[in-house]
Amino acid sequence: MRTYVVGSGVTKVDRHYERNYLSLINEAVNKALADSGLDISDIEYLVVSSAFTDSILNQVDPSTYIAQNLGFRKTRALTVSSGEVSGAVALDYAHALIRSGKARKVLVVGFEKMSEYPSWIINRVYSKILEHEIEGIKNVSPPEYAAMIMQEYVRRYGVSREDIVKWSIKMHENAVKNPYAQLQFNISLDLLNRALRISEPITMLDSHPIGDGAAALLVTDESITKKMNGALIEVVDIESSVNLPIYLRDDITYFSSTAAAYKKISSKNEIRLDKTVAVNVYDTYDIYGLLIIEALEICGRGEALKCLDEMPYLNIGGGLKARGHPVGATPLYQVHELRELMSGSSWVKYDGEISLAHSMSGPDNNAWLILLRRWV
């Protein structure tokens, strides 16, 4: 059995103070259903992904309450929570259901409500992606690792700290063309000195914003796609790998779990990425974006900055930096953007046969790759 994404929908990433998670999810689900031509009663499984609902919304297993409130009367429902890669894991679960023949129509829904509390409370929640018993209890936070990694990259490869902001500038340029991006404005290097410091040298210009969002993907087997016209987007494979914590790594500027996952998925599927292949990667911080495209072997070690201008299909939605990062939904936003690109409804034309979504929890602690292929 092959798995296809036959419908997708997202909300604008924003601080949706006036809407609850059910409202955001309903919008994304309605768009995905309308896109696919299927009805809510067709759905066999509802797979929900979210990272922080227990901490932020005081709600465990939101899938039950999404099903109860949004009219999924006969659907099997479950929640997947795996830090910042929750959405990729949820899609992997759906992929396995389809591939095994256990289900034919699965709705994958990801969401996060990150703006329900002031940022210092949300920052504490977000820091739970690190290991509590070692890092969390000492108040070590994700941007502090990003700061040390950036410093090591600058020292090792002789690039300037200012050069690294080129990544963020490119992401904002893409987000301006993405109607559901959170930060739809351009930035320039001269903002760097005035940007709010997070953890030296990481500033607001280097980091993703806090925002809410929901995304839905409708995945089916080929029995459904036989009746459909136009390009079909297949989920070919999903792979992952786990890294050691930052303080145990020999080289903190090499994302080896991303590299290991890429080696698995590229050898199994006989594909190779280059600068012309559409990729959507987890630039939680701009320096991470650079390390990811190096680990994916698109650019040599220390050379990512030289590649940026040669990668027209890099994070076309603006990346986490500017589209935003509604954590449990982010990998599904990535797949939605790639599906739009490959089916010809994005702002840029793409002729490539494959594309890849990369997500990770923390600084490459757990990296996941989703390989998509277009069938015409």
Added chain:
Amino acid sequence: MKHSISIFWRLKDNHYKIYVTKCRDCGKAAAFKRLRCPHCGSQNVEHLESRGLGELINYTVSYYRTEGSEQYLPRVVGLVRLDEGPVIVGEITDVDPNELSASTRVEAVLRKYSSDDPNGLIYYGLKFIPIIKR
């Protein structure tokens, strides 16, 4: 953040002391007491107490405000290579960041991590300070 007495009591060896897990099979070492070697998965490990001395190899001055951290900002967080070999993450305290550099010799000291409210439980644990010459 609400504090748990039992969780912290169990963690006392990793926060009131520093242990190094050394693998008898692959020979590698890792900071903290661990059930298995994180490098090769072997359970054939021994736990050695560190002297708490090392060298700062990377650090950042952080303004990242998290619930409960307000009174400590800005704070310095760094990676310290222990004299026994492994690297450990921790806070560098009692120091002017301008006087720090990667390669500064540091030693572990007991300091306050956090409390769950002004009158609540307090977690203490090890941070690092530049070595005081005696």
